[in-house]
Amino acid sequence: MRYTPDQNRYARPEFFARCGKSGLMLPRISLGFWHNFGDVDSFETARSIVLRAFDLGVTHFDLANNYGPPPGSAEINFGKMLASDLAAYRDELIISTKAGYTMWAGPYGDWGSRKYLLSSLDQSLKRMGLDYVDIFYSHRMDPSTPLEETMGALAHAVKSGKALYAGVSNYNPETTGRAASLLREMGTPLLIHQPKYNMFERTPEKALFSVLVREGISGIVFTPLAQGMLTGRDLGGIPADSRAGHDPRFLKPENITEEKLSRIRRLDALAKARGQSLAQMSLAWVLRQPAVTTALIGASKTSQIEENLGALKNLAFSAEELKTIESILA
Ligand code: NDP
Numbered sequence: 001m002r003y004t005p006d007q008n009r010y011a012r013p014e015f016f017a018r019c020g021k022s023g024l025m026l027p028r029i030s031l032g033f034w035h036n037f038g039d040v041d042s043f044e045t046a047r048s049i050v051l052r053a054f055d056l057g058v059t060h061f062d063l064a065n066n067y068g069p070p071p072g073s074a075e076i077n078f079g080k081m082l083a084s085d086l087a088a089y090r091d092e093l094i095i096s097t098k099a100g101y102t103m104w105a106g107p108y109g110d111w112g113s114r115k116y117l118l119s120s121l122d123q124s125l126k127r128m129g130l131d132y133v134d135i136f137y138s139h140r141m142d143p144s145t146p147l148e149e150t151m152g153a154l155a156h157a158v159k160s161g162k163a164l165y166a167g168v169s170n171y172n173p174e175t176t177g178r179a180a181s182l183l184r185e186m187g188t189p190l191l192i193h194q195p196k197y198n199m200f201e202r203t204p205e206k207a208l209f210s211v212l213v214r215e216g217i218s219g220i221v222f223t224p225l226a227q228g229m230l231t232g233r234d235l236g237g238i239p240a241d242s243r244a245g246h247d248p249r250f251l252k253p254e255n256i257t258e259e260k261l262s263r264i265r266r267l268d269a270l271a272k273a274r275g276q277s278l279a280q281m282s283l284a285w286v287l288r289q290p291a292v293t294t295a296l297i298g299a300s301k302t303s304q305i306e307e308n309l310g311a312l313k314n315l316a317f318s319a320e321e322l323k324t325i326e327s328i329l330a
Helices: 043-055 073-092 114-128 147-159 173-185 208-215 226-231 258-273 278-287 302-313 319-329
Strands: 016-018 025-027 029-032 060-062 094-099 133-138 163-169 190-194 218-222 292-297
Touching (some): 025 292, 029 302, 043 073, 043 302, 094 114, 094 163, 114 147, 133 147, 133 190, 147 173, 163 173, 173 190, 190 208, 208 218, 226 258, 258 278, 278 292, 278 302
Parallel strands (some): 029 060, 029 292, 094 133, 133 163, 163 190, 218 292
Antiparallel strands (some): 016 025
């Protein structure tokens, strides 16, 4: 059936926030394609998740060359959705992709060389059927390639019109600062940084967030729900249809320890007292950071998108609530 987006999708302007010191606005919650969009997944379910998200105002979709499995298939599937449903709305979308992890055999299909980044970007555009992506990322730091070369490749991608903005992911604070200076000199500001951040993984609080604020770079934090653990999903046992239940490549059942579950139980009680689900409170908690523009979630069902976007109804925390969360996480 022909898709017509919800006419009220932009009814809440507070849904958007400025991306660092740029002109770009991003939705406070963005959707990532790491899981559930590969050829191993149901295309119709994936499509319904994307269209429901867009109906609710999610304009930012985050991909990478290697998302699948198999690698590349998430981009191909998204390309199909663009062609069948979203082509008319291309100018309403912020589409990102990345290169940095192993993608093809030989010395040119991995890490951070100019050769890899620029050929990978061409391949990603082809898979998605696009002329340009909005954001192109270096997916990880490459200790063996001069940073000037990797940043030069990002700047070239922007200057050639194949990307509108440059980003980095998984870069440490010191290298992020250097990357920002290099890109500034090249006339292509570093727009955005994608680190892992959630209640169980707080490394960016130590130094990265202050670098982002200082440099005017936006933070888009991935895995804000700790791959679903911070939704309370596992409190009654790991569901068979959940990530740990059926695809333990990145979230192994043994990582969902009794100790974690007892913290999750207490967080869940606090969320309920706030009138939110734990998923919603976990998203509000990452969004409280001034450095964080958007929480980059995953979803396996449209109902998860609906629930998670409900987080935006209550983003405020009292000092008492924050203290309680600290004591639970301590
Ligand atoms: P999340 O922490 O948001 O976990 C998402 C998963 O949690 C869903 O797939 C679903 O899993 C479960 N879930 C989500 N909402 C709910 C809910 N309301 N109730 C119950 N379960 C829920 O993020 P991801 O780990 O998926 O990562 C998000 C995105 O971040 C990726 O798609 C990617 O774009 C990006 N990313 C970037 C990386 C990088 O190196 N730059 C690395 C990793 C991710 P299920 O239902 O299957 O259990």
